[in-house]
Amino acid sequence: MKRVSLFRWIKNVSIAKKLYFTVGIMAILIAIELGVLIFSVNTLSSVRAYVTGEGLWSKAQKEAVYQLMKYGRTHDEADYEKFREFMKVSEGDHKTLVELGKENPDLEAAKQGFIEGRNHPDDVEGMINLFRRFHFVSYISKAIIAWSKADSLVRKFDGISKKLHTEINKTNPSQDSVNHILAEIDPINTNLTFFEDEFSYTLGEGSRWLEYVILRLLFGVALTVECTGLLLAITVSRGIQRGLKEILLSAQAVAKRDFSRKAKVFSKDEIGILANNFNMMSDELERSIHEIENVQQRFKNLLESAPDAIVILNDSGVIQIVNAQTENMFGYSRSEILGKEIDLLITCITKKKNGNGSFHHVLDIMQNNEPEELEWMGIRKDEKEFPVEISFRPIRMEEGLLISAAIRNITEKKLLEKQIMEININLEKKVTLRTNELERKNKELEQFAYVASHDLQEPLRTTTGFAELIRQKYLGKIDADADKYISYIIQSSDRMKTLIKDLLDYSRIGRETQAKKINCNELLCEVLADLDGLIKESHAEINATELPTILGYPTEIKQLFQNLISNAIKFRQKDIAPRIKIAAEKNEQHWLFSFSDNGIGIEEKYLSRIFVIFQRLHTRTEYEGSGIGLANCKKIAELHNGRIWAESEPGKGSTFYCSIHEFEHA
Amino acid sequence: MKKKLNCILLIDDDEPTNFLYKMIVSEADCTSETLIAQSASEALNYLEKFCEKNSLEDFTHFPDLIFLDINMPCMNGWEFLEKYKELKKGFKKETIVVMLSTSLNPDDVTRAEGMPEVAGFRHKPLSIPMLNEILKEFFPADY
Numbered sequence: 001m002k003r004v005s006l007f008r009w010i011k012n013v014s015i016a017k018k019l020y021f022t023v024g025i026m027a028i029l030i031a032i033e034l035g036v037l038i039f040s041v042n043t044l045s046s047v048r049a050y051v052t053g054e055g056l057w058s059k060a061q062k063e064a065v066y067q068l069m070k071y072g073r074t075h076d077e078a079d080y081e082k083f084r085e086f087m088k089v090s091e092g093d094h095k096t097l098v099e100l101g102k103e104n105p106d107l108e109a110a111k112q113g114f115i116e117g118r119n120h121p122d123d124v125e126g127m128i129n130l131f132r133r134f135h136f137v138s139y140i141s142k143a144i145i146a147w148s149k150a151d152s153l154v155r156k157f158d159g160i161s162k163k164l165h166t167e168i169n170k171t172n173p174s175q176d177s178v179n180h181i182l183a184e185i186d187p188i189n190t191n192l193t194f195f196e197d198e199f200s201y202t203l204g205e206g207s208r209w210l211e212y213v214i215l216r217l218l219f220g221v222a223l224t225v226e227c228t229g230l231l232l233a234i235t236v237s238r239g240i241q242r243g244l245k246e247i248l249l250s251a252q253a254v255a256k257r258d259f260s261r262k263a264k265v266f267s268k269d270e271i272g273i274l275a276n277n278f279n280m281m282s283d284e285l286e287r288s289i290h291e292i293e294n295v296q297q298r299f300k301n302l303l304e305s306a307p308d309a310i311v312i313l314n315d316s317g318v319i320q321i322v323n324a325q326t327e328n329m330f331g332y333s334r335s336e337i338l339g340k341e342i343d344l345l346i347t348c349i350t351k352k353k354n355g356n357g358s359f360h361h362v363l364d365i366m367q368n369n370e371p372e373e374l375e376w377m378g379i380r381k382d383e384k385e386f387p388v389e390i391s392f393r394p395i396r397m398e399e400g401l402l403i404s405a406a407i408r409n410i411t412e413k414k415l416l417e418k419q420i421m422e423i424n425i426n427l428e429k430k431v432t433l434r435t436n437e438l439e440r441k442n443k444e445l446e447q448f449a450y451v452a453s454h455d456l457q458e459p460l461r462t463t464t465g466f467a468e469l470i471r472q473k474y475l476g477k478i479d480a481d482a483d484k485y486i487s488y489i490i491q492s493s494d495r496m497k498t499l500i501k502d503l504l505d506y507s508r509i510g511r512e513t514q515a516k517k518i519n520c521n522e523l524l525c526e527v528l529a530d531l532d533g534l535i536k537e538s539h540a541e542i543n544a545t546e547l548p549t550i551l552g553y554p555t556e557i558k559q560l561f562q563n564l565i566s567n568a569i570k571f572r573q574k575d576i577a578p579r580i581k582i583a584a585e586k587n588e589q590h591w592l593f594s595f596s597d598n599g600i601g602i603e604e605k606y607l608s609r610i611f612v613i614f615q616r617l618h619t620r621t622e623y624e625g626s627g628i629g630l631a632n633c634k635k636i637a638e639l640h641n642g643r644i645w646a647e648s649e650p651g652k653g654s655t656f657y658c659s660i661h662e663f664e665h666a
Numbered sequence: 667m668k669k670k671l672n673c674i675l676l677i678d679d680d681e682p683t684n685f686l687y688k689m690i691v692s693e694a695d696c697t698s699e700t701l702i703a704q705s706a707s708e709a710l711n712y713l714e715k716f717c718e719k720n721s722l723e724d725f726t727h728f729p730d731l732i733f734l735d736i737n738m739p740c741m742n743g744w745e746f747l748e749k750y751k752e753l754k755k756g757f758k759k760e761t762i763v764v765m766l767s768t769s770l771n772p773d774d775v776t777r778a779e780g781m782p783e784v785a786g787f788r789h790k791p792l793s794i795p796m797l798n799e800i801l802k803e804f805f806p807a808d809y
Contacts, residue, residue: 488682606740616739619679619704627739 010232011239012268018239022232029225036221040214046130047207049123050143051200053093056118058196060089061154065189068161072182075168083161090154092116097144097151100131139206143199150195153188160184243271247278259286308406315401317342317359329409331381346388346407350374362403365392378407386411449507453500460500464493495626502628506613509556509635518554520547520561520584520593527561531569540569544582548591551662556636563629564656568597570623573651590642590659601650611644633658669808671697671801675729677709677746678702678766679738687733687792694797699727706738706746710753717756728759731804733792736767736774743767744777751783762804766790 010018064086071079096113099105107128114124134140164181167173246263253261259282263275303310309326311319322337330337330345337344341359348361361374378388389410395402467489475483524544528535535542542565550557565580572578581596602610602617609615613631616623630644633656637644641661648654674697676687684702691700703709709732716728736743743765750763764786765778778787785804788796802809 484685488685492682614737618739621681621704 007235010235011266012272014269015236015240015271018236018269022229022236025232026225026229029221029228033218033221033225036214036217040210040218042126043130043134043210044207044214046123046126047203047210049119049127050130050203051207052123053114053117053119053127054196054200054203057090057093057150060086060118061192061196062189064090064157065185068157068164068185069182071168072164072178075173080161080165087154087157087161089117090151092118093147094151094155096128097147100128105132137206139202139209143202143206146195146199146202150192150199153192153195156188157185160188239267239269240271242266243269243275247271247275250275250278250282254282254285257289259283259289306406308408311337311342311345311405311407312395313342313359313362313403313405315403317362319344320402326407329380329407330378336381342405344379346376346378346390346405347385348374349377362392362405366394366401366403376407378409387414389413446507446511450504453504453507456500457497460493460496464490464497467493495620499626499628502626502632505559506628506632506635509559509632510553510639514553515551516554517549518552518557519549520557523547523554523558524561524582527558527565530562531566534566534569538569538572539577540572540580541577542580542582545584547582547584547593548586550591550660552640552660553636556639557660560633560636560658563633564595564658567629567656568595568599568654570625571597571599571654573598573600587659590661593658593660594655595658596653596655598653601652601654602646602648603650604648607646607648610646670695671730671805671808672725673697673699673701673727673729673731675701675703675709675712675732677706677733677738677743678735679704680735683735683790690792690794690797694794696797696801697730701727701729706741706743706749710746710749713750713753716759717753725759728757729761730759731800732761732763733766734763736765736769747781747783754783762786764788764800764804766792 010021013021064083067079067083067086070076071083092113092115094113096110096117099107099110099113110128111124114127115121119127130140131144135144160181164178167177167181243266246266250261250263253259262279262282265272265275265279303321303323304325306323306325309329310321310323311326312321314320319337319340319342322334326332326337326345327334332344342362343358346358348358358376365374376388376390377385379385387410389408391406393404393406395404467486471486471490475486521544524547528542534540565582568580569578576598579598581594583594583596585592585594606617610617611630611634614627615631616625616627618625634644637658637660642659644656644658646654646656674691676684676691678684678687681704684704688700688702691697701712703712713729716725734743734746738746741749747763754761762785763783765784766788767774768790770789775787778784786800788800798809
């Protein structure tokens with residue numbers, strides 16, 4: 001599991017870190033190898049020092065034996081001193097052996113012992129370390145045993161030499177005793193030689209073993225270093241290669257426009273990020289290409305589905321692109337048109353005389369030098385000409401200016417235009433005819449209303465006369481019912497009279513043909529004088545601003561004023577004296593007169609109905625009237641090209657507005 | 667055997683006309699009560715009393731027959747009928763509306779025929795034979 005996670009870690013870590021990691025591992029391994037090397041050299045050097053030490057020890061031992069034998073013969077004390085001197089070598093080494101054999105050895109004392117044993121001071125440390133580190137190794141332990149045995153044998157010389165020294169220094173030394181003592185030396189010496197040889201031999205063998213082990217160890221470490229390096233290099237490079245190969249394959253696929261092949265992502269390092277980015281880029285590229293293709297397809301569809309023949313020219317008038325409609329309209333196949341000049345298809349008839357090619361006009365249009373509409377003709381393959389309408393548009397592209405020409409066959413349109421024109425002329429004739437007829441009929445109707453209402457007065461007058469006669473003669477003489485009948489007859493006849501008179505007035509409006517200047521201030525005075533009785537009776541207060549002098553029909557305008565003012569007084573609130581304000585305001589083309597009162601007001605829903613003839617809002621018992629006054633006012637306003645309307649708040653009062661256009665045909 | 671109607675309602679803005687009609691109705695002796703409304707809104711106000719929501723249980727003054735004028739100030743006969751249409755839904759008793767007008771306009775007759783609320787259309791003036799004919803047509807069980 002740990003190995004897996006390490007591999008995963010290596011896989012996902014950045015390439016730089018991978019390199020650092022590899023080099024680091026190599027450095028550590030090489031450092032280990034170096035350590036091993038140094039240790040091995042030191043150890044071998046120590047072995048060498050022991051061998052040297054053994055030589056010194058053996059030499060000193062042999063010299064000591066020789067000097068002791070010599071002393072036995074010569075009895076010279078100098079020889080005995082020499083013996084003691086040579087024995088110091090083995091004594092020094094003995095001290096070290098004893099010290100190192102202890103549980104907690106005094107290393108300084110051990111060192112001192114070796115130095116006394118004539119070993120080189122530089123070797124001493126290594127020798128002690130070797131003893132301590134490797135005493136459990138068979139070779140070393142065997143050598144130490146040999147050394148210990150030899151040492152204990154050597155110590156025997158001390159006893160022998162002391163015995164000898166005592167014997168010789170006796171007053172009568174016995175040579176026999178001396179020889180007997182000397183005879184003890186030889187077997188020990190022989191034994192010592194055996195142990196000395198064993199020591200050297202064992203160490204030699206040990207050093208060879210060590211050499212063998214170190215060589216293998218070094219070889220092993222070196223192999224590990226190389227293998228690890230190789231493994232890491234392979235792992236890292238393979239990871240990089242695999243990732244790069246994926247991206248390369250995807251890139252090749254994209255180059256062949258296969259966007260479905262995505263680069264597999266193996267790691268989260270730079271290669272992995274690169275692969276991800278590459279995939280995103282390829283997606284984006286696919287989308288962009290798709291969009292561009294869509295746009296192209298749309299353009300193509302648009303071009304082909306256009307009802308017009310669409311021709312795209314380059315800046316020298318050569319046809320670059322055409323749609324199917326162009327083939328239909330001109331009877332050429334696409335290949336016959338492409339690459340040809342535009343003059344093949346169209347010709348400008350407006351400026352044919354100039355002799356320039358059609359494209360010259362096209363360029364003029366492009367540069368806005370052609371303010372007038374040009375007329376174009378299309379030329380079919382069979383040389384038939386037909387009228388066309390063309391709209392040119394510049395298309396600025398990277399490679400230069402292109403011009404699109406939308407060509408429409410207007411043969412039918414022209415035909416229709418002609419037909420419509422004919423129809424229009426006919427229609428105009430008919431309208432004139434009808435208008436005249438209508439005007440005549442209208443006149444007749446007006447005449448009829450006038451005559452009828454006029455003639456109606458005749459029998460009415462008779463009825464009224466007789467009714468009046470009956471009233472004078474028989475009122476109160478028959479019975480109460482008869483009185484009532486008579487009064488109803490007279491009442492109804494009076495109403496009839498008013499109605500006929502108003503109807504007559506209404507039909508008379510506009511009969512006056514001459515517009516005159518009217519001073520509205522004077523006109524108002526006249527009206528107020530006419531209404532004097534009513535004003536006094538109702539205590540009405542009438543104020544007017546300065547009124548203009550206008551051009552209009554005096555009788556009608558007077559009637560308008562009179563109707564509006566008398567209405568304002570008539571529809572007053574109970575117990576409130578009517579207050580009427582009259583004003584005029586000049587607008588752009590007309591005078592706007594306003595008549596405001598404080599009367600009963602009109603509900604909003606009736607504001608338009610009040611101007612319709614015979615429409616009344618109250619019963620006759622409430623307010624007298626025929627329902628014709630405001631209809632008159634409307635007709636008068638319209639006669640003056642104006643209009644009339646009212647604004648009102650029930651219970652507070654109303655304002656009537658009337659616009660009067662000034663006449664200019666005085 | 668003649669049976670009298672409960673009540674006849676006359677709707678007309680003209681006072682002499684109403685006077686004349688009342689006389690004719692009383693001469694015909696066909697109703698216990700004759701009511702006169704001088705405007706459409708006055709008539710509506712009166713009829714509202716019999717509407718369900720007002721739950722007036724006494725129907726002795728409920729008109730069995732209504733004569734309606736067309737041309738009246740403020741609210742005319744047609745406008746009255748619009749309101750009456752709604753009001754009628756609340757009535758517990760049937761009533762007959764006969765339009766009575768001076769109008770000779772055939773459009774008015776057609777319009778009246780198209781309205782289920784209007785039982786008949788007659789031209790003014792009302793007379794005793796016309797009244798009898800109306801009673802025979804609309805109240806055949808009683809006459």
